[in-house]
Amino acid sequence: MKKIFLAFLSIGLFQIAGAQKFIAKNGHIWFYSYTPIEVIEAHNRQVVSILDAATGDLQFNLLVKSFEFKIALMQEHFNENYMESDQYPKSSFKGKIMDPDKIDVEKDGVYPASVSGDLMLHGITKTVTTTGTLEIKGGSITAKAKFTVSPKDYNIEIPSLVENNIAKSIDIHVDVTYTLPQ
Amino acid sequence: MQRKAIIILILFIAAGIVALAVWKWTFKKSDISMASKKADVEIEAGILTQAFESNEEDANAKYLGKVIVVSGVISVISEEGQDISVYLKKDGDLSGVMCTFSPGTVDTNRIKVGNTVKIKGICDGYLMDVKLNKCSLEK
Numbered sequence: 524m525k526k527i528f529l530a531f532l533s534i535g536l537f538q539i540a541g542a543q544k545f546i547a548k549n550g551h552i553w554f555y556s557y558t559p560i561e562v563i564e565a566h567n568r569q570v571v572s573i574l575d576a577a578t579g580d581l582q583f584n585l586l587v588k589s590f591e592f593k594i595a596l597m598q599e600h601f602n603e604n605y606m607e608s609d610q611y612p613k614s615s616f617k618g619k620i621m622d623p624d625k626i627d628v629e630k631d632g633v634y635p636a637s638v639s640g641d642l643m644l645h646g647i648t649k650t651v652t653t654t655g656t657l658e659i660k661g662g663s664i665t666a667k668a669k670f671t672v673s674p675k676d677y678n679i680e681i682p683s684l685v686e687n688n689i690a691k692s693i694d695i696h697v698d699v700t701y702t703l704p705q
Numbered sequence: 706m707q708r709k710a711i712i713i714l715i716l717f718i719a720a721g722i723v724a725l726a727v728w729k730w731t732f733k734k735s736d737i738s739m740a741s742k743k744a745d746v747e748i749e750a751g752i753l754t755q756a757f758e759s760n761e762e763d764a765n766a767k768y769l770g771k772v773i774v775v776s777g778v779i780s781v782i783s784e785e786g787q788d789i790s791v792y793l794k795k796d797g798d799l800s801g802v803m804c805t806f807s808p809g810t811v812d813t814n815r816i817k818v819g820n821t822v823k824i825k826g827i828c829d830g831y832l833m834d835v836k837l838n839k840c841s842l843e844k
Contacts, residue, residue, distance in 0.1 A: 548833075549783075549785045568786075568788065569803075569829075569832070571832055584832055584833075585832070586829045586830040586831075586832050586836055587830075588770065588827075588829035588838070589829045589836060591838075602770070608769075608770075609765075609769055609770060612765055612769060612830040612831075613830065613832065
């Protein structure tokens with residue numbers, strides 16, 4: 524059933540010609556903000572991503588409102604005051620794996636990868652570079668990476684009252700498993 | 706003297722309990738289950754999807770963050786970890802509505818592929834399909 528679903532996706536929405544485009548529909552992206560006062564953590568398990576193993580093209584899309592916090596009030600503040608998700612409902616990343624030639628999708632193993640591209644959030648686009656790993660196992664690819672963003676760079680204003688509760692740089696973790704649509 | 710100390714101690718504990726209750730109440734207030742929330746909109750899955758497909762901006766303004774009751778036919782049921790998602794889509798439609806239930810909140814006996822259901826949830830937006838989160842099954 525899932526295969527049919529993915530096949531439908533590939534035909535209907537991406538018009539994929541080559542066999543090298545991997546798709547993830549339930550990718551996991553989460554972030555941590557550590558300060559001595561407060562630890563903030565939120566998870567989004569509905570990230571959509573496409574990876575072209577031949578060219579190294581990589582794209583992520585997510586809905587800001589799908590980030591889940593442990594505390595509902597935090598989630599409300601995150602959406603309304605910081606990310607303004609009614610105005611900017613989506614966040615995306617469009618980039619490239621630097622040397623896709625070194626990654627052989629036919630061969631199981633863990634490959635290091637550097638990625639660079641444009642991260643769009645809160646309506647602002649900035650270049651982000653990071654390193655991560657790609658684990659190939661029986662035809663599926665699991666991509667893991669971590670990078671940091673600073674709210675200030677994306678015009679996210681943090682009121683001075685809670686300035687010390689929110690980290691100046693926030694760790695963003697990515698864990699996405701791709702499969703080949705069939 | 707000792708009695709006074711005991712009274713003060715009791716007062717302190719009472720104050721602590723009140724503070725904790727207030728704290729819990731403030732932080733959990735918007736966490737009340739969807740089932741008890743009143744829906745802003747009732748709509749058919751196909752119509753909702755079409756609204757996002759034809760004009761995402763307008764649809765966002767209309768539905769984003771709203772509690773929506775959506776009715777449709779289950780085309781796929783998927784489980785990711787503890788989450789259960791139900792995909793409402795008619796045959797022939799390009800995309801549909803993806804409804805995600807919080808862990809342990811859905812009676813799996815009531816969801817079967819091909820069944821027509823009514824599901825209530827918060828609309829997160831459109832990303833290949835319309836996303837509803839914190840869903841609950843309507844009677």
